[in-house]
Amino acid sequence: KNQVEQSPQSLIILEGKNCTLQCNYTVSPFSNLRWYKQDTGRGPVSLTIMTFSENTKSNGRYTATLDADTKQSSLHITASQLSDSASYICVVSETSYDKVIFGPGTSLSVIP
Amino acid sequence: DTGVSQDPRHKITKRGQNVTFRCDPISEHNRLYWYRQTLGQGPEFLTYFQNEAQLEKSRLLSDRFSAERPKGSFSTLEIQRTEQGDSAMYLCASRTGTSGRQGEQFFGPGTRLTVL
Numbered sequence A: 001k002n003q004v005e006q007s008p009q010s011l012i013i014l015e016g017k018n019c020t021l022q023c024n025y026t027v028s029p030f031s032n033l034r035w036y037k038q039d040t041g042r043g044p045v046s047l048t049i050m051t052f053s054e055n056t057k058s059n060g061r062y063t064a065t066l067d068a069d070t071k072q073s074s075l076h077i078t079a080s081q082l083s084d085s086a087s088y089i090c091v092v093s094e095t096s097y098d099k100v101i102f103g104p105g106t107s108l109s110v111i112p
Numbered sequence B: 001d002t003g004v005s006q007d008p009r010h011k012i013t014k015r016g017q018n019v020t021f022r023c024d025p026i027s028e029h030n031r032l033y034w035y036r037q038t039l040g041q042g043p044e045f046l047t048y049f050q051n052e053a054q055l056e057k058s059r060l061l062s063d064r065f066s067a068e069r070p071k072g073s074f075s076t077l078e079i080q081r082t083e084q085g086d087s088a089m090y091l092c093a094s095r096t097g098t099s100g101r102q103g104e105q106f107f108g109p110g111t112r113l114t115v116l
Helices: none
Strands: A004-007 A010-014 A019-025 A032-038 A045-051 A056-059 A062-067 A072-077 A086-093 A100-102 A106-111 B005-007 B010-013 B019-024 B031-037 B044-050 B053-057 B065-068 B075-079 B088-095 B111-115
Touching: A004 A086, A010 A019, A019 A032, A019 A086, A019 A106, A032 A062, A032 A072, A045 A056, A045 A062, A045 A072, A072 A086, B005 B088, B010 B019, B019 B088, B019 B111, B031 B075, B044 B065, B075 B088
Parallel strands: A010 A106, B010 B111
Antiparallel strands: A004 A019, A019 A072, A032 A045, A032 A086, A056 A062, A062 A072, A086 A100, A086 A106, B005 B019, B019 B075, B031 B044, B031 B088, B044 B053, B065 B075, B088 B111
């Protein structure tokens, strides 16, 4: 069964600190993996996308890594800001692009 | 604003009533998706359209749910005889029909449904 799991479920960090979120998936065939940021009460917004041939992708303070062999991805947030408080969702697409599997998300709270 | 829009943003209804939500996708996108998201969970797929054709429906989409996209542009999602378990955020997303942007789906702000 195609699944996407994320850890931790929730995380609280101090402003300015770094953090890393994890994503494990069993989706096959695999096309790409995205990390989305979802603010409370809003729709998800794409942060990064990686295909199976890419190991890392950065978007400002966000850096995503992908190990297609172990089917693991991580999202590293550097120098966190209060506005980073949100849910971060790992989404894996099959090759058709119409089959996307969402992880449950990691709820991040950045506190002053 | 040329993004995906949804209306209404919030809906409160009594159990047993019917509700209808609307989604306007990005104009050049021919794929449109509906998802349901409950608190603390990722979105769950409900159904999707390619133009006006409804190509797939999830088992989550009971016979009380119906979605349409009559002209291949906006879409509506109707829930009949609402139940308290229908309370959730209903998200709409759209994307191009090609492999452009590697199939990225663009999400609307969602409609928050509360069934009393």
